[in-house]
Amino acid sequence: MEPHELLSERQREILTAIIEDFIKNAEPVGSRSLTRRKNIDLSPATVRNAMADLEELGFLSAPHASAGRIPTPRAFRIYVERLAQRGRITGRERELIQAIAGGAGTEPGDITGLLREAGRVLSTVSKHAALVLMPALEEVRFAHIEFMPIRERAVLTVFVAKSGFIQHRVVETDLVVDRDELQRMSNYLSTLLTGKTLAEVRAEIVRAMADERVQADRMMRQALIIGERMLGPPAAEKSVVLEGERAFLEHPEFADIEKMRRLLRAFEEKTLLLRLLDLAVHQSIDAQAAASSETAVVLGSESSVKDLKDLAAVTAAYSSEEGPAGRVGVVGPTRMDYARVIPLVELTADALSQSLSPGRPTPPPTEDDSA
Known part of the structure; x- marks a missing residue:
């Protein structure tokens, strides 16, 4: 039996009132103050008896040196799942x-x-x-990449994901490359990597670096090196x-x-x-x-x-x-x-x-x- 099924309609009404009073005032709730604040059409004695039953069922507890009761975690769980009315958004x-x-x-x-x-x-x-x-950046899908020279042997890399996420990073290069070469490099990487997740991009770069054709092509090899440095190590957490x-x-x-x-x-x-x-x-x-x-x-x-x-x-x-x-x-x-x-x-x-x-x-x- 679900916890809320243990409660009568009256007990649910009283428990809801207690929780909402406690949320508002951060103080233990007594039967007399509850009937006064919440306009419950029940006598304090009736409310007090219901509160005793709710305490026995594990929905209320009594703090030290207090005549009032506070909701237990069990009460908050049932309130969240069954009793709370959705509030208004202004x-x-x-x-x-x-x-x-x-x-x-x-x-x-x-x-x-x-x-x-x-x-x-x-x-x-x-x-x-x-x-x-x-x-999780490792799951972001690659859209395209742009390279822009900022000084000799330094390139500003711009990684663009399909979601619109953009990452900038300055990368040091092994060779001096001009703007036209950088454009060819970014076109090559964009064609090679588009649609892949970052994890797949890393794996593809490693695979391509081992390709003999790439090893023999200065532009492709340097493009992959820049791409690898741009990504950095995988996120640890x-x-x-x-x-x-x-x-x-x-x-x-x-x-x-x-x-x-x-x-x-x-x-x-x-x-x-x-x-x-x-x-x-x-x-x-x-x-x-x-x-x-x-x-x-x-x-x-x-x-x-x-x-x-x-x-x-x-x-x-x-x-x-x-x-x-x-x-x-x-x-x-x-x-x-x-x-x-x-x-x-x-x-x-x-x-x-x-x-x-x-x-x-x-x-x-x-x-x-x-x-």
Whole structure:
């Protein structure tokens, strides 16, 4: 039996009210204050009895020296999946987020800048820290390459992916080459490598370098050397960025200075963020298997990682023309306003997907959105 099936309609109503009161006020909830704040048409005694039942079922707990109750991780899980009503996105919030799709605040082709700007906007509208898992560059598909001389034995290389991602790098050359030779080299590499992923590009360069015909051709050999140097070594790990870390200071859960210091240190090392995102990916895969959405809500208290205990993350997948690209979301206290945060995260993911996939239609406003 699913956890929500253990609850009567009255218990679900009271549990929802308790969770939403706790989200708003960050204080244990008592029966009398609950009936006063939420206008529940039940007596405090009836609510108190229902709260006792909810505590026995594992949905509420009693903090030390408090007459009130707080929701448990189990309660937040059932709230996220079954009880929360989707919040409204204001017209201004929608405008700010959808401007991402038009590349507002970033240069054309600056995918890293675009993703950072998306994180900044999401942090601003959600009032939580935002995280963005960057596309795995090894899976980006090659479109073409350009070489431009900048000084003797130095070339500016411009790598362009099919998704629009652009990477610039200055590469030292073994020979002095003029502009015409560089044009022939870039044409040769573009023909050889177009449509391949970066991982395939690396393998193709290695294969071509061993070709006797290439070894005998100065231009082709130098082109491959430049291409190899431009790509550099394969990325060792996934890249994730965090925007709006100061938002943690606004929540009483992180008022302890030492606790906050440990948290920020872990974020700087990226390990905690990557762990959260790994949990989100696995949860999203499970959701897809159940024909659900790709949005994932991770409650750190459900994991075995101690430093995640007081954290939660809401993330959604974004894509490019080449397929799945990464995830974007927010991270904050378990006491997060999920009803409001989830649609903001989903809209941001849609805006990123639209920006990275020209021709993708803009998602229409839902009936829950306010003007």
